Amino acid sequence: ALRAKVRKIVQGDDNTQFFHMIANGKHRKKRIFQLEQHEGTILGHEHLKVYITNYYKQMFGP
Known part of the structure; x- marks a missing residue:
C-alpha cells in the first residue's frame, strides 16, 4: 500500500x-452497467432502476 x-x-x-x-x-x-438474470440481460439506467426497485419491494414489501 x-x-x-x-x-x-x-x-x-x-x-x-x-x-x-x-x-x-x-x-x-x-x-452497475448491466444485470444478467434468467429473463436476460438488463441494460440502461432506467431499466436497472425499475428492476432493482421492484426486487427490493418484493423482498421487503412496499
Whole structure:
C-alpha cells in the first residue's frame, strides 16, 4: 500500500491527469452497467432502476 501512495505523490497531485484517471476508474468500478438474470440481460439506467426497485419491494414489501 505504501508503494501505491508514493507512486501517486511522484506522478501527480490533485489536479493532474493521473489523479483524474485514478478517480474516474474508482467511480466506474462502483457503477452497475448491466444485470444478467434468467429473463436476460438488463441494460440502461432506467431499466436497472425499475428492476432493482421492484426486487427490493418484493423482498421487503412496499
